[in-house]
Amino acid sequence: MADIFERLLKNYGPLGQYRERAHGYFAFPKLEGDISSRMKFRGKDVIVWSLNNYLGLANHPEVRKADADGAQQYGLAYPMGARMMSGNSNLHEQLEAELAAFEQKEDAALLNYGYQGMVSIIDVLCSRHDVIVYDAESHACIIDGLRLHPGHRYVFKHNDVEDCEKQLERATALIEKQGAGGILVITEGVFGMAGDQGKLKEIAALKDKYQFRLLVDDAHGFGTLGKTGAGAGEEQGVQHKIDLYFSTFAKSMASIGAFVAGDRKIIDYIRYNIRSQIFAKSLPMPLVIGNLKRLELLRNHPEYKEKLWSNARKLQEGLKSRGFDIGTTDSVVTPVYMKGDVPEATAMVMDFGRKLWHFRFNCSLPGNTERPHYLQAYPFYCSY
Numbered sequence: 001m002a003d004i005f006e007r008l009l010k011n012y013g014p015l016g017q018y019r020e021r022a023h024g025y026f027a028f029p030k031l032e033g034d035i036s037s038r039m040k041f042r043g044k045d046v047i048v049w050s051l052n053n054y055l056g057l058a059n060h061p062e063v064r065k066a067d068a069d070g071a072q073q074y075g076l077a078y079p080m081g082a083r084m085m086s087g088n089s090n091l092h093e094q095l096e097a098e099l100a101a102f103e104q105k106e107d108a109a110l111l112n113y114g115y116q117g118m119v120s121i122i123d124v125l126c127s128r129h130d131v132i133v134y135d136a137e138s139h140a141c142i143i144d145g146l147r148l149h150p151g152h153r154y155v156f157k158h159n160d161v162e163d164c165e166k167q168l169e170r171a172t173a174l175i176e177k178q179g180a181g182g183i184l185v186i187t188e189g190v191f192g193m194a195g196d197q198g199k200l201k202e203i204a205a206l207k208d209k210y211q212f213r214l215l216v217d218d219a220h221g222f223g224t225l226g227k228t229g230a231g232a233g234e235e236q237g238v239q240h241k242i243d244l245y246f247s248t249f250a251k252s253m254a255s256i257g258a259f260v261a262g263d264r265k266i267i268d269y270i271r272y273n274i275r276s277q278i279f280a281k282s283l284p285m286p287l288v289i290g291n292l293k294r295l296e297l298l299r300n301h302p303e304y305k306e307k308l309w310s311n312a313r314k315l316q317e318g319l320k321s322r323g324f325d326i327g328t329t330d331s332v333v334t335p336v337y338m339k340g341d342v343p344e345a346t347a348m349v350m351d352f353g354r355k356l357w358h359f360r361f362n363c364s365l366p367g368n369t370e371r372p373h374y375l376q377a378y379p380f381y382c383s384y
């Protein structure tokens with residue numbers, strides 16, 4: 001019989017194999033100082049490119065005060081227990097109502113984390129006859145949610161609407177054959193690696209021809225896209241066609257938590273059935289209070305988003321004019337594509353690390369040779 005641990009230690013995985021050089025450097029680094037575009041790394045001043053603090057809220061004085069006041073008043077424990085049991089409060093419900101109104105939806109449900117929340121949303125929505133059609137470059141939380149799905153799943157080539165339609169045709173045929181089930185399409189508002197927006201408008205238009213529900217993970221679009229900052233759906237004029245809008249608080253809100261918004265009855269169904277919330281303690285009050293303050297600032301200060309975009313445009317135009325390949329981003333996420341393999345990319349990041357911390361380093365996993373390695377920058381506004 002094999003020893004599981006022995007097998008694991010023979011192969012630390014695609015990045016783990018570089019851990020001796022990577023650890024404390026581009027993996028598990030320790031950045032010190034206030035969250036900002038300039039921080040300290042190993043005692044040196046460095047420029048930071050890789051935070052998702054898009055609107056600079058992490059260190060906004062009003063946010064810091066709300067976080068501190070929340071902790072002072074309630075501590076981290078309150079309210080104890082899961083929402084459904086003993087962990088609910090008026091402020092949790094207020095945050096849900098404000099998020100729903102901001103996203104032009106009837107209702108919203110809070111989630112403790114984006115990753116966990118998305119895994120569990122997929123689980124709660126789909127049963128074994130349902131078919132999930134999803135983008136090939138979906139975030140790990142979507143991929144891992146699919147692992148819980150007992151039914152079929154059809155992947156379409158990244159942002160390829162024609163292929164999406166093909167998969168919808170297959171899914172429709174399968175459901176007709178089964179005589180049961182429905183279709184859930186899952187994509188993202190902004191793909192966090194390459195920075196391209198999901199083709200929400202085109203995918204939503206397929207609703208005229210096929211019957212499906214659309215779930216969008218807009219982690220990187222929330223607060224950065226759309227006239228009011230409501231995200232990629234608003235930007236593309238199809239917010240009303242997104243059946244379930246999902247985002248995390250970990251990016252523009254510079255916090256912890258997430259939410260899903262949609263029609264009241266469906267959100268209520270989710271609320272009463274989603275395992276990641278029913279079997280977990282609710283968000284602590286300081287986070288709820290801090291997130292209310294962040295949402296208020298995000299809604300009332302369009303200039304934060306404008307500044308973010310002006311930084312992003314400058315960065316993207318500057319990189320392009322100097323011959324860098326930044327791919328097809330149409331968001332503030334700015335990848336810089338480099339040619340080479342994992343060892344070259346590792347060496348390059350080690351070199352960069354001396355001056356700039358920290359470009360994010362994404363590498364394709366073994367077997368995925370189509371995707372080049374790239375470095376990625378997140379311009380953000382941090383002038384406090």
Ligand SMILES: Cc1ncc(COP(=O)(O)O)c(C=O)c1O
Pocket residue numbers: 113114115116118139141188192217218219220248249250256257258
């Ligand atoms: C597209 C996307 N979805 C979900 C998540 C997970 O969010 P959280 O950090 O709240 O778990 C992320 C964060 O990396 C993300 O980029």
